[in-house]
Amino acid sequence: MLETLKKQITAITENTAVSTDSRLQDICDLLKENIDYYDWVGFYFKNGDKPELKLGPYAGAETDHTIIPFGKGICGQVAVSNKNFVVADVAAQDNYIACSITVKAEIVVPLFINGENIGQIDIDSNTPNPFTEQDERFLEFVNAEVAKIL
Known part of the structure; x- marks a missing residue:
């Protein structure tokens, strides 16, 4: 299934007739x-020169967390560490x-452009401990595709 999703992700990112935000929403x-x-x-992205992340397109329940300071929460920690963060039990x-x-x-996976951490993809799950190394590799692929359109 992930191989099929990879093809769909690539098709979305290559569709230049649609805005970047629309493509991110589609993903x-x-x-x-x-x-x-x-x-x-x-997706959360670095908010200009401020040491914080700003919420971008997302799918799921509304969240109050539209701005996250670097270092706060899982997303804020990834903004500082530049490393994947998998939390089996929040x-x-x-x-x-x-x-x-x-x-x-x-699970939070940083998004890099030219070696700089400019944002991340954030996934919440209502299932205990569902994420595997396969999810990490898949989300790294997603972010590499997204980086091409930012």
Whole structure:
């Protein structure tokens, strides 16, 4: 299934007739609709020169977390570490910002352009410990495709 999704992601990013934000939204929708345990899918981007992330396109429940300071929560930590962060159980994380009481796990993968961390893809899951190394590699692929259109 991931190979099929990869082809669909590439088709979305290569569709230059559609705005970048629309393509990012299409990617969020595609992932949320096709991977059972991806309950919230969104992009956060560096907010200009400020040490914070700003919410971009997303699919899933509305969130109050439209701005996240670097270092705060899982997303803010990835903005500083530049490394993937897989959280099997959000309740076990001290520096976790709860978006919903239903969220059990989270994965955040940084998005790089020319070696600079400019944002990330963030996935919340209502399923305990669902993320595997396969998810990490897949989301790295998604971000590499997205980087081509930013």
